[in-house]
Amino acid sequence: MSQFKELTLQGLWKNNPGLVQLLGLCPLLAVTATVTNALGLGAATLLVLLGSNIAVSLVRNHVASEIRIPVFVLIIASLVTVVQLLMNAYTYDLYLSLGIFIPLIVTNCAIIGRAEAFASKNPVLPSAIDAIMMGLGFMLVLLALGAMREVLGQGTLFDGADLLLGDWAKVLRIEVFHADNHFLLAMLPPGAFLGMGLLIALKNTIDNKLKQQKTVEKGSIARARVTGAAQ
Amino acid sequence: MSFKIASSPHQHNQRSTAHIMRLVALACLPGIAVQAVLFGYGVLIQLILAIVTAWLSEALILKLRGKPVFARLKDNSALLTAVLLAVAIPPYAPWWIIVIGTAFAIIMVKQLYGGLGNNLFNPAMAAYVLLLVSFPLQMTQWLPPLSLQSVDLTPLDAVCSIFTHYSCSGFSLSQLQANIDGITMATPLDTLRTDLSRGLTLDESLNRPVFFAFAGTGWLWVNLAYLAGGLLLIQQKIISWRIPLAVIASLFVLSAIATLAAPDTVAGPLFHLFSGGTMLAAFFIATDPVSASTTNKGRLVYGALIGLLVFLIRNFGGYPDAYAFAVLLANMAVPLIDYYTRPRTYGHRPRSELK
Numbered sequence: 282m283s284q285f286k287e288l289t290l291q292g293l294w295k296n297n298p299g300l301v302q303l304l305g306l307c308p309l310l311a312v313t314a315t316v317t318n319a320l321g322l323g324a325a326t327l328l329v330l331l332g333s334n335i336a337v338s339l340v341r342n343h344v345a346s347e348i349r350i351p352v353f354v355l356i357i358a359s360l361v362t363v364v365q366l367l368m369n370a371y372t373y374d375l376y377l378s379l380g381i382f383i384p385l386i387v388t389n390c391a392i393i394g395r396a397e398a399f400a401s402k403n404p405v406l407p408s409a410i411d412a413i414m415m416g417l418g419f420m421l422v423l424l425a426l427g428a429m430r431e432v433l434g435q436g437t438l439f440d441g442a443d444l445l446l447g448d449w450a451k452v453l454r455i456e457v458f459h460a461d462n463h464f465l466l467a468m469l470p471p472g473a474f475l476g477m478g479l480l481i482a483l484k485n486t487i488d489n490k491l492k493q494q495k496t497v498e499k500g501s502i503a504r505a506r507v508t509g510a511a512q
Numbered sequence: 513m514s515f516k517i518a519s520s521p522h523q524h525n526q527r528s529t530a531h532i533m534r535l536v537a538l539a540c541l542p543g544i545a546v547q548a549v550l551f552g553y554g555v556l557i558q559l560i561l562a563i564v565t566a567w568l569s570e571a572l573i574l575k576l577r578g579k580p581v582f583a584r585l586k587d588n589s590a591l592l593t594a595v596l597l598a599v600a601i602p603p604y605a606p607w608w609i610i611v612i613g614t615a616f617a618i619i620m621v622k623q624l625y626g627g628l629g630n631n632l633f634n635p636a637m638a639a640y641v642l643l644l645v646s647f648p649l650q651m652t653q654w655l656p657p658l659s660l661q662s663v664d665l666t667p668l669d670a671v672c673s674i675f676t677h678y679s680c681s682g683f684s685l686s687q688l689q690a691n692i693d694g695i696t697m698a699t700p701l702d703t704l705r706t707d708l709s710r711g712l713t714l715d716e717s718l719n720r721p722v723f724f725a726f727a728g729t730g731w732l733w734v735n736l737a738y739l740a741g742g743l744l745l746i747q748q749k750i751i752s753w754r755i756p757l758a759v760i761a762s763l764f765v766l767s768a769i770a771t772l773a774a775p776d777t778v779a780g781p782l783f784h785l786f787s788g789g790t791m792l793a794a795f796f797i798a799t800d801p802v803s804a805s806t807t808n809k810g811r812l813v814y815g816a817l818i819g820l821l822v823f824l825i826r827n828f829g830g831y832p833d834a835y836a837f838a839v840l841l842a843n844m845a846v847p848l849i850d851y852y853t854r855p856r857t858y859g860h861r862p863r864s865e866l867k
Contacts, residue, residue, distance in 0.1 A: 466646040475620070482624075 292414025299422030304391035319427030323420030334412035433467035533588035539741035554603030566594035596636035657730030700728025727786035742795025758815025793835035810853035
């Protein structure tokens with residue numbers, strides 16, 4: 282169980298693919314203009330990552346190491362095609378709005394990175410857990426950035442959630458404030474870069490605070506002097 | 513704290529940062545006064561809003577960063593950023609425009625990079641670009657000079673339209689922009705740009721009432737006032753003459769050549785020098801000691817680059833005026849310019865004599 286805990290911590294925080302490894306920045310920055318888009322792409326990436334980690338882990342002892350990269354790419358590409366066709370069939374509007382970024386999941390370094398770094402060296406169950414946690418970590422960053430940009434940009438949250446989840450999801454749409462003028466920068470690519478920078482800065486600040494707390498706790502042990510007063 | 517803006521050997525200057533910043537802000541006063549008299553009092557309200565926002569956001573972020581608040585606030589650099597942004601935006605823009613812009617300039621562009629002296633970009637111009645990209649409509653609603661307006665604007669009207677989007681008598685900004693015939697009037701640069709794109713020649717466009725002599729009505733005097741303030745700064749040795757001269761000279765030469773080559777479609781050099789933000793940018797914005805080049809040769813290159821970019825964007829680009837973009841792009845080039853224009857160190861021979 283400690284391995285499970287470690288994998289969770291690595292995927293969600295310490296080694297987060299979005300905030301720490303900075304992998305897959307292209308889709309991360311491009312599609313996070315709204316929470317719905319972020320959720321759609323995050324879920325698609327998570328599915329592909331899960332499938333690819335399991336598949337790679339299954340074949341890891343049968344593939345010669347010289348040709349492992351082409352094999353991984355083939356596995357990932359076929360999984361992406363599956364996800365793309367599924368989205369085309371069931372969430373057509375979202376499929377249109379995500380556009381080229383669904384097929385581009387193939388090139389998301391986070392996926393081949395996990396295949397190479399983890400799944401090709403570990404049994405199926407840890408690989409699957411690693412995929413879920415890494416995928417969740419990526420999705421959470423997408424969601425945070427998407428929420429930030431959507432609130433700043435148009436003052437709403439979950440706008441167009443029905444495209445992803447079906448008609449009932451129209452009730453999810455929250456209007457945080459009414460904006461006559463959309464704050465275009467937040468929705469344009471520069472806003473994505475600024476928001477990403479702020480998120481990374483926030484994570485580093487929290488890490489530094491935690492580190493400081495740890496050292497304070499360690500340092501607070503008073504040293505008893507037994508050899509008389511210092512000169 | 514004083515700026516060390518020259519390479520060695522250092523000459524000491526008794527002026528503190530606070531003193532320099534205050535003098536630069538004071539030198540803006542003639543320009544601001546002319547703008548207030550000719551274009552209405554909106555600019556004064558924008559100034560107040562900008563300065564208050566700048567001080568509040570500077571105090572807030574200094575507190576967050578654990579720095580001494582009052583010692584840093586006293587250096588007047590936030591004040592100067594606020595003044596430059598307030599005179600650069602349209603005087604009757606809604607209040608939240610200047611608040612968002614100033615807060616962004618101080619918090620993101622200046623303090624997140626490490627505070628005064630560490631910012632890569634000119635804070636006022638980065639904020640201007642943010643506003644122009646985000647709120648294109650509000651950032652281009654310039655009212656014509658008071659003498660051309662069909663409705664008389666009182667100072668109270670300025671307050672009303674900035675805070676409620678409508679003047680006290682209920683006119684919206686786009687109604688105020690229209691002349692007595694109901695035709696919307698824009699800035700001289702904007703008007704010229706639109707006319708040229710509609711196939712009119714330069715002479716036909718210059719007959720419109722927003723133009724006066726060789727430049728825009730009102731804009732000519734605003735630019736002359738900033739020129740006077742800038743010359744005062746040079747006389748006081750607050751800024752070096754190199755950057756303003758290079759900006760003005762390169763814009764002058766390029767537009768002179770272009771207007772000789774295509775007299776019907778490119779405005780002459782005098783029009784370019786006395787329209788839009790030329791004088792303000794050349795003397796007050798491009799000379800920012802933090803983000804500009806610091807070597808003597810480099811300053812000439814930096815200024816000339818700004819002039820070139822402004823000429824290109826005004827004549828071939830997508831915006832009528834371009835100082836903010838030009839200054840930011842030149843800011844990016846500054847490390848490279850400084851690297852290649854390092855002055856000879858005292859006691860060393862120039863590289864060419866070594867062989």
